[in-house]
Amino acid sequence: MKRETSGVTAPLGFEAAGLHCGIKKPGILDLALLVSTVSGPIAGVFTKNRVVAAPVILDRRHLRRHLGRAIIINSGNANACTGAQGLAAANTMAHSVARGLSVPVHQIFVGSTGVIGRVLPIDRVKTGIQALISQLSVRGGRRAAQAILTTDLRTKTVAVRTKIGGRVVTIGGMAKGSGMIHPNMATMLAYLTTDAAIVPSALQRALKSTVDQSFNCITVDGDTSTNDTVLCLANGLAQNPTIRPGTRHYRQFEHLLAQATQALALAICRDGEGVTKVVTILVGGAQTAAAAKRVAATIATSNLVKTALFGEDANWGRIMGAIGRAGVPVDPHKLTLRFDNVVMVKQGMGVGLVAERKIARVFKQNEFTISVNLGQGRAHARMWTTDLSFDYVRINASYRS
């Protein structure tokens, strides 16, 4: 397996483009198009939010046919809370791409991210779509990845490949980040492409499973924005034996997709607003995986833990407090708490100042691991979190200005 950096256009048969169409300030890319030269299976995972943006409504409808050809994404405007007018705008985006590419409209998918409640300047978007189609190229992946960003500092792309059934299969991807991710995502968008030959049910199952182990581990289950979307489009051009659920080839594909989604999820963490640290939370010794995840999520979303990470203040008591209020029956006397390899709490008690001095050094690293053992069972969970910094407040206090 070899990692590339060319993103969504790394697999065979994909082209992309990105440009400024006039939603954002002049010069800032705000419209991206991603196209496969042939139609193929598409899978999707969407926000669990009850307030859903127009493009999510459209994508869910189009996904019923399991067939995709192109994805059009704008940034700067979420097209959410915009009613019938918003749905019409999303439809217009899909129709413009469909006409330009001469493919059925249900093969076109739409994504939007940005400010909620503003009407999309649809004429500018339509003009932009015409230009995008003329600019499509294999080298357009980077500009497409730029055009979907909002407060992100860096583009986030991935490409991984492996041999399946004797043929090289590639998965590419791009993503945009999401506020501080925790505890409530600003919009998270991720688009994955692959030249694998795969049946739609296998693609959907692999996407659901790998999203749960990646993007859903940098957020809290259900805590999603109005627009969150992950799509994976496959075109079969790798000419591998078609992948079906439950086979060895399926497991190879799922493993490859897990690498891609995890790389994008961590890139989102590292590029989180004002992030200076990315910390892995491991919770083991739980009675159920759900309990383990709940404890991990409570630590990961605690503002007191996150500010302590930023301040490099080895305030392990805040982690004990988070464990205790996770809503899971824990026995404090069985708790072990470790920072990287340093045990700080044994049987629920701090082990002393020597350990405190050691963990103070752990806290100075950019990335480290907090491990909790509940001493109750064998179930475990992993999440990633980030610190809460001055810059997080600065960026989010003035997002629309």
Added chain:
Amino acid sequence: MKRETSGVTAPLGFEAAGLHCGIKKPGILDLALLVSTVSGPIAGVFTKNRVVAAPVILDRRHLRRHLGRAIIINSGNANACTGAQGLAAANTMAHSVARGLSVPVHQIFVGSTGVIGRVLPIDRVKTGIQALISQLSVRGGRRAAQAILTTDLRTKTVAVRTKIGGRVVTIGGMAKGSGMIHPNMATMLAYLTTDAAIVPSALQRALKSTVDQSFNCITVDGDTSTNDTVLCLANGLAQNPTIRPGTRHYRQFEHLLAQATQALALAICRDGEGVTKVVTILVGGAQTAAAAKRVAATIATSNLVKTALFGEDANWGRIMGAIGRAGVPVDPHKLTLRFDNVVMVKQGMGVGLVAERKIARVFKQNEFTISVNLGQGRAHARMWTTDLSFDYVRINASYRS
């Protein structure tokens, strides 16, 4: 009814004192004592955290006898995650007070707040207790209120009175705040005193009910620290007809206690770490009170909402996002969203730029109200929240330094 400012010593028969015993840096008060001249009924409400500090374990045990005489509180050290040694320290605190006042130890209650996992310097505390007893006075309420603070900027006290059965009944109180309160409390301590004659069951019921409508509305149910404690000590010196549950006198007393707890809860909000705004969240039109509270809590604890409040950025889309992910079945097309008296969202859609300009002015106020109507039923809930500011991060990133 007339409001006083003298706090816990406002009711008849209470004395208090506060001093520096040596837990904190020289000169900063860190030990408080509150004593009634006669023993009387005491009620308590404690943290729901599974990891519980030693003084909470002790208080719960002493509370079984429903009789109190004095409360000793230290700041600077939470005496949590300190195992058997911590429990011994809490016991020593209670015994020192009991000996000094010549009363049974089960009438003494203990509170601690500060850093978790450090051993309490119990000898200094014992010496401090001797001095406190000699300093007890009716004018000691303010120093006691100072001695229980940690990162608080201001002391928080209250005194309210009314006539019950022809006699003037007074309730006094002091509290210490709690980080940013949302979404996870640093320790919140509140001590209420009253000269009412009241049976223990009525006192406990009134305290539970008013805490739910005050302190539990500035936090999220269950999201409590290892040390959170609210106690109410009554001594009967007002000589009113003894208050029993379900009577008119009970309702009068509960109403008075609600005023006191709400005043302290709002004082905690206003003095929250780095707080520049206190915002009331009203959620109406819900099918159940629990659903209304869940929506209110999701808005109140959203970091994206809280940073928008700090930035005076009228980013109402973040509130729509929070409503949608609250885990309550809402119909976006029935949603109304109002800022003070300005309707911003009707039937789930933004009403336009004129309203946006008006709510921008609402956001510039120090205190205002965000009202949501779900359009589904008649149940409602109220919570208070605060903004998330640079100072919140600054204070919490370096709490222990």
